[in-house]
């Protein structure tokens with residue numbers, strides 16, 4: 001099977017590595033067996049306790065907060081009254097030469113998928129539901145729910161979210177799927193294929209809400225008391241900052257600043273920094289107008305994809321093509337895993353140009369739904385052949 005990718009469709013931001021990856025993707029080569037769990041899952045990050053360093057760190061966070069929140073109308077140039085939306089369109093179209101649309105490249109994707117089982121991994125916020133001001137109101141539409149349900153009848157499908165697993169399950173409400181919450185630090189998967197994890201201290205067998213036997217993997221379980229403590233401190237320290245909210249995602253905490261005036265972002269950065277200084281075993285990552293505090297462990301959404309592939313019996317890369325769809329920085333770990341392990345494709349959901357480890361792009365959740373529906377149509381037609 002010739003899987004050669006046309007040169008123009010090669011979505012390569014860093015030409016060297018992406019081209020070499022593409023050539024090794026053709027055809028997929030068997031992956032060397034690797035140990036999923038490193039013995040030292042805990043990473044150590046030295047954190048000095050001087051005031052100057054705190055200021056420097058908070059200033060760096062502030063830069064990151066600002067750069068990750070470009071005002072859509074000004075992007076990709078600075079404020080320019082002459083600039084109209086067609087400039088933005090041109091920039092976006094140029095970007096899609098490197099990250100082709102998964103819809104216009106659909107035939108290419110299904111060509112790669114022929115003879116393999118597709119496995120789908122879907123982020124939640126910004127992917128299945130539109131980004132909204134109130135995180136508690138980030139509902140997915142009924143149309144999207146039925147698209148996800150239909151796709152999950154044909155392909156193993158998992159949701160991998162930064163939310164707590166319970167919360168994301170509440171939003172999605174489909175029993176047919178597999179769920180990983182807290183950026184992959186809380187995974188419920190079927191017992192089938194879970195032998196590799198038997199005896200792992202963070203892996204327990206239980207019966208899920210539907211009465212099915214399941215495996216629960218929580219690599220950061222020892223951090224729960226610390227997360228609860230830091231959540232309480234963050235609620236307290238941000239209480240008087242108008243618009244700031246703190247969300248407890250069980251193994252990680254989100255500090256939202258979407259509704260905070262930009263002049264107060266620095267205060268948030270400084271206060272979160274002051275709290276985090278007391279917790280050297282926690283670290284901060286950035287999301288979409290959110291600061292995410294999480295344990296310093298060697299685990300992320302990429303590791304969660306690897307875990308799920310293994311526990312679902314889908315780890316043979318000759319037979320399975322995983323596709324991961326996500327919009328956030330934390331999804332990059334999953335894109336990177338699929339790219340570096342030569343396993344499958346990341347699809348970045350973004351309406352503005354962004355550097356990414358994904359191969360393809362989709363503009364927004366509506367296009368995600370269109371893509372999922374196209375997969376169902378394709379697979380159904382294929383089944384009738």
Ligand SMILES: O=P(O)(O)OC[C@H]1O[C@H](O[C@H]2O[C@H](CO)[C@@H](O)[C@H](O)[C@H]2O)[C@H](O)[C@@H](O)[C@@H]1O
Pocket residue numbers: 123124125126130131132133134135136138160161162163247249254256258287288289290292328330
């Ligand atoms: O991994 P995800 O499922 O994408 O979760 C990442 C974070 O998503 C949520 O925050 C984001 O969506 C909110 C609702 O649209 C929005 O108000 C917020 O600004 C976004 O950052 C969620 O609330 C966070 O806890 C997740 O970590």
